[in-house]
Amino acid sequence: xxxxxxxxxxxxxxxxxxxxxxxxxxxxxxxxxxxxxxxxxxxxxxxxxxxxxxxxxxxxxxxxxxxxxxxxxxxxxxxxxxxxxxxxxxxxxxxxxxxxxxxxxxxxxxxxxxxxxxxxxxxxxxxxxxxxxxxxxxxxxxxxxxxxxxxxxxxxxxxxxxxxxxxxxxxxxxxxxxxxxxxxxxxxxxxxxxxxxxxxxxxxxxxxxxxxxxxxxxxxxxxxxxxxxxxxxxxxxxxxxxxxxxxxxxxxxxxxxxxxxxxxxxxxxxxxxxxxxxxxxxxxxxxxxxxx
Amino acid sequence: xxxxxxxxxxxxxxxxxxxxxxxxxxxxxxxxxxxxxxxxxxxxxxxxxxxxxxxxxxxxxxxxxxxxxxxxxxxxxxxxxxxxxxxxxxxxxxxxxxxxxxxxxxxxxxxxxxxxxxxxxxxxxxxxxxxxxxxxxxxxxxxxxxxxxxxxxxxxxxxxxxxxxxxxxxxxxxxxxxxxxxxxxxxxxxxxxxxxxxxxxxxxxxxxxxxxxxxxxxxxxxxxxxxxxxxxxxxxxxxxxxxxxxxxxxxxxxx
Numbered sequence: 001x002x003x004x005x006x007x008x009x010x011x012x013x014x015x016x017x018x019x020x021x022x023x024x025x026x027x028x029x030x031x032x033x034x035x036x037x038x039x040x041x042x043x044x045x046x047x048x049x050x051x052x053x054x055x056x057x058x059x060x061x062x063x064x065x066x067x068x069x070x071x072x073x074x075x076x077x078x079x080x081x082x083x084x085x086x087x088x089x090x091x092x093x094x095x096x097x098x099x100x101x102x103x104x105x106x107x108x109x110x111x112x113x114x115x116x117x118x119x120x121x122x123x124x125x126x127x128x129x130x131x132x133x134x135x136x137x138x139x140x141x142x143x144x145x146x147x148x149x150x151x152x153x154x155x156x157x158x159x160x161x162x163x164x165x166x167x168x169x170x171x172x173x174x175x176x177x178x179x180x181x182x183x184x185x186x187x188x189x190x191x192x193x194x195x196x197x198x199x200x201x202x203x204x205x206x207x208x209x210x211x212x213x214x215x216x217x218x219x220x221x222x223x224x225x226x227x228x229x230x231x232x233x234x235x236x237x238x239x240x241x242x243x244x245x246x247x248x249x250x251x252x253x254x255x256x257x258x259x260x261x262x263x264x265x266x267x268x269x270x271x272x273x274x275x276x277x278x279x280x281x282x283x284x285x286x287x288x289x290x291x292x
Numbered sequence: 293x294x295x296x297x298x299x300x301x302x303x304x305x306x307x308x309x310x311x312x313x314x315x316x317x318x319x320x321x322x323x324x325x326x327x328x329x330x331x332x333x334x335x336x337x338x339x340x341x342x343x344x345x346x347x348x349x350x351x352x353x354x355x356x357x358x359x360x361x362x363x364x365x366x367x368x369x370x371x372x373x374x375x376x377x378x379x380x381x382x383x384x385x386x387x388x389x390x391x392x393x394x395x396x397x398x399x400x401x402x403x404x405x406x407x408x409x410x411x412x413x414x415x416x417x418x419x420x421x422x423x424x425x426x427x428x429x430x431x432x433x434x435x436x437x438x439x440x441x442x443x444x445x446x447x448x449x450x451x452x453x454x455x456x457x458x459x460x461x462x463x464x465x466x467x468x469x470x471x472x473x474x475x476x477x478x479x480x481x482x483x484x485x486x487x488x489x490x491x492x493x494x495x496x497x498x499x500x501x502x503x504x505x506x507x508x509x510x511x512x513x514x515x516x517x518x519x520x521x522x523x524x525x526x527x528x529x530x531x532x533x534x535x536x537x538x539x540x541x542x543x544x545x546x547x
Contacts, residue, residue, distance in 0.1 A: 012418070195402070200419065201388075202391065202398075204389070204391040204419050204420065
């Protein structure tokens with residue numbers, strides 16, 4: 001009977017009447033799958049954005065000169081170009097520096113007597129010893145500061161990573177909520193069909209045979225719910241990605257989700273069905289163990 | 293069937309005693325919750341292939357005793373052996389195998405309301421793993437035997453009490469159990485059907501099935517001269533002849 005129950009013969013389907021979509025299970029699983037996919041997509045997009053930002057600034061540094069006079073800048077540029085590990089260097093134009101500073105201290109704040117600092121953007125070769133380069137440059141340019149771009153964007157990266165873990169936590173919480181809903185549904189179904197179960201037990205059915213009936217029923221409900229929720233989430237993600245709301249895409253200049261991400265998202269409804277089926281089996285077997 | 297035939301053949305030469313007991317109760321007591329014992333100090337053996345009537349006034353504990361017999365309850369104390377195995381504290385995982393060797397006719401029929409008469413009768417065979425092809429013939433035959441061939445697709449709520457009882461009996465005997473336990477099996481059928489059911493039980497008994505029938509029907513008991521009587525009063529079995537403690541020799545072949 002076990003094998004045929006898995007196959008779900010007509011006779012065995014008749015044992016537990018009530019078709020799919022009769023109870024709340026498919027709707028709960030549809031909503032949970034939708035929410036899980038959206039949150040997971042957001043988490044993956046944030047993770048991608050964090051990765052791209054971190055990768056972009058990985059070898060980039062800034063040399064800050066407190067005195068941005070032309071002579072000092074030229075001297076610093078020479079010192080920088082003499083370091084073999086530096087693959088590129090670019091000085092921020094004085095006009096641009098003034099324009100930026102005026103936003104903070106006002107148009108009249110920068111007199112001729114007030115020195116405007118200078119910024120040199122550097123790119124180091126992969127594997128270069130940044131500490132050694134920084135020590136060389138600060139020695140050659142007293143008062144200068146050598147700062148990694150990664151340190152500057154660290155707060156942003158930290159926020160993106162925190163949001164990614166928040167998304168993971170939310171997905172896990174929703175999976176737990178789905179499991180709880182399935183447990184309730186399984187217990188409800190057990191109560192509804194208690195007379196049938198007692199009769200089946202009385203004439204020699206094993207717990208596994210009874211559990212398979214419920215497992216199959218809840219798996220079908222979960223499949224319908226997960227497909228509906230997954231399709232709705234896919235549509236929503238398509239609309240978001242197609243519109244101007246792709247923040248991560250704007251930040252990184254590329255698609256927010258890669259192929260692997262899309263595969264992971266597509267697996268979420270499958271995972272929801274497997275989870276619901278296993279939880280239903282566990283819940284039914286646990287409940288059956290309480291009877292003789 | 294081979295097992296049944298072997299059983300019947302051996303029944304003719306069987307000598308009753310501890311080795312041929314199919315059921316053995318030893319100091320068995322049963323209480324529900326913290327209440328008083330509804331069954332106390334039950335000590336008896338039922339011989340393989342025997343035919344037993346369980347009688348006693350209402351409330352004497354007949355249904356409770358039958359529930360112990362068909363493994364729906366565990367005793368509060370004492371020891372129960374079925375089919376030569378001590379099942380008092382047996383793990384619940386092994387109980388289904390033993391339940392499949394027992395046919396039960398419940399007093400309240402316990403048919404599955406949303407299944408047809410055919411599916412209800414077929415259920416024990418399906419549970420034991422028979423295919424639809426193997427099920428079709430025996431179930432149709434059994435339904436014809438109990439006079440319900442034309443009601444195979446009817447659901448229990450549309451059947452009369454007597455028809456439901458016949459479906460319940462057909463379900464209990466379809467897998468040719470080694471032990472058949474029936475609680476008031478003729479309570480809702482007319483006299484003719486009662487006689488036919490008794491003949492069915494007798495025929496099963498001849499094939500080696502041990503029969504235990506709880507009944508108030510004196511007529512039924514009087515039509516079965518070789519049967520042993522188990523009288524239950526206030527939760528205790530009275531056994532004045534000692535036939536239940538030590539079943540008489542050759543009991544199985546007396547019917």
